[in-house]
Amino acid sequence: MKRRAPDRRHKLTRGSFYTHLWVGIVITIALTVICVTGILLNHKRGLGLMPEVDRDSSAPFTSALPLAELARLAMAAVPSAEGDDPAVRVDRMDVRPRDGLIKVRLRDAASTEVTLDLSSGRVLHVGRRGDVFLEKLHSGEIFGRRWVLLSDAAAVGLLITLITGYWLWLFPKIRHTDPAAGAEPGGGESAS
Amino acid sequence: MSTGLAVMLLGTFAAPVVLLWGGHRMRRRSRRWRQAFWGGVIGHIIAIVVGTTAGMIPPEEWVATDVVRGFFAFWSFLVFPLLGGLAGWLRGH
Numbered sequence: 497m498k499r500r501a502p503d504r505r506h507k508l509t510r511g512s513f514y515t516h517l518w519v520g521i522v523i524t525i526a527l528t529v530i531c532v533t534g535i536l537l538n539h540k541r542g543l544g545l546m547p548e549v550d551r552d553s554s555a556p557f558t559s560a561l562p563l564a565e566l567a568r569l570a571m572a573a574v575p576s577a578e579g580d581d582p583a584v585r586v587d588r589m590d591v592r593p594r595d596g597l598i599k600v601r602l603r604d605a606a607s608t609e610v611t612l613d614l615s616s617g618r619v620l621h622v623g624r625r626g627d628v629f630l631e632k633l634h635s636g637e638i639f640g641r642r643w644v645l646l647s648d649a650a651a652v653g654l655l656i657t658l659i660t661g662y663w664l665w666l667f668p669k670i671r672h673t674d675p676a677a678g679a680e681p682g683g684g685e686s687a688s
Numbered sequence: 689m690s691t692g693l694a695v696m697l698l699g700t701f702a703a704p705v706v707l708l709w710g711g712h713r714m715r716r717r718s719r720r721w722r723q724a725f726w727g728g729v730i731g732h733i734i735a736i737v738v739g740t741t742a743g744m745i746p747p748e749e750w751v752a753t754d755v756v757r758g759f760f761a762f763w764s765f766l767v768f769p770l771l772g773g774l775a776g777w778l779r780g781h
Contacts, residue, residue, distance in 0.1 A: 521708045525700045525765065529740055536744075606748035629746050639693060 509667045512660035519660075523653035530650055533634040540627040547609055547623030549597060555615035557593045569617045570600035570610035601625060692762035699739075699765025703732060707769065723780030724773045731772025735764040 540546050561569075567582040567589065578585055587607070590599040597620060602608045606624035613620060632638040636646040710725045717725075742760035750757065759767075 518705070518708060521704045522701055524704060525736055525740075528736055529743065532740060533744070604748075605750070606746070624746075624748060626746055630744070633743065 505667065505670070509664065512663045512667075516657055516660040516664060519653045520657045523650045523657070526646065526650035527654060530634060530647065533630045536630055537627055537634060540630075543626075545626035545630065547611065547621050547625070549595075549611045549621045551595050551597055551620065555596060555613075557596075557614070560591075560593075560598075560614040561617050563589060566598050566612055566614070566617060567600060569612055569619065570602070573610050573619045573622055574602060574604075574608050576602075576604070601628075692758060695766050696762040699735065699763075699767075699769070703728075703766055703769045707732060718780070720777055720780035723776035725776065727771075727776025727779070728769040728773035731768035731770070731775075732765075734772075735768035738768075739764045 536543060536545070541548055564582070567586050568580065571580050571582070571585055576585060585602055585604075587601040587603040590601070591614070592598065593614070596614050598612050598614050600610045600612065602610070607626075607628035609621075609623055609625045610619060611621040612618065629638070634647070636643040639646070707725065707728050710721070710728065714722055714725065738760050739762075742757050742764070745757055745761075
């Protein structure tokens with residue numbers, strides 16, 4: 497009966513070692529992409545990946561122009577052969593009442609964003625949103641909506657690698673403090 | 689699923705598994721096998737750097753005839769380890 501607990505621990509350690517090894521190797525590329533894009537996204541403002549317009553609101557929010565008019569002005573600022581249908585050209589409109597501006601993101605390759613004054617409709621800035629592509633790459637959505645599962649799989653793999661790695665670090669310490677555990681060939685210290 | 693995406697997935701997940709399998713019991717393997725393994729590993733490491741960099745080229749810079757970006761971002765993950773493995777195999781002769 498006394499041998500049972502150490503045996504189970506040894507099996508767990510061997511299993512952890514091989515799980516850590518195989519899962520770690522398989523998810524390397526996916527995690528590399530997720531890590532690099534994550535770092536770039538964390539510093540998207542510093543890297544100039546998204547346009548930043550600092551402005552305090554001068555007019556009250558009640559004087560804001562209608563959304564359709566703001567969408568029309570934004571589309572006019574970036575002429576395109578696709579016409580002026582907001583349902584086709586506009587991806588989203590981000591209203592900032594406190595700043596008195598609206599960010600209109602267009603559905604083009606560069607994810608162009610037009611920043612307009614909410615009440616006058618004046619174009620404040622036109623620039624590309626480089627972070628949109630990076631976000632899609634980060635989540636796996638760049639290949640299609642269902643491909644976010646790829647990112648999920650990498651995250652689960654990382655979690656498994658962390659847990660098994662933690663056990664591989666902890667096991668030799670338990671073994672050295674528990675005389676019943678004994679020495680283990682191929683596991684424990686050699687595994688980690 | 690496009691061919692490029694299928695190849696990229698193979699290079700991303702299958703190639704490391706094959707390399708891991710090939711790296712077992714290395715001392716008992718032939719010199720050719722060892723050289724092929726190291727060639728594959730080097731090819732895969734180069735592919736990770738080159739492919740990841742190419743994959744981050746923003747979409748507005750893509751063009752329809754962009755063969756180079758497509759090759760590095762999709763095909764390199766599988767082709768580079770294969771080429772590295774082949775080079776190692778031949779070198780170990």
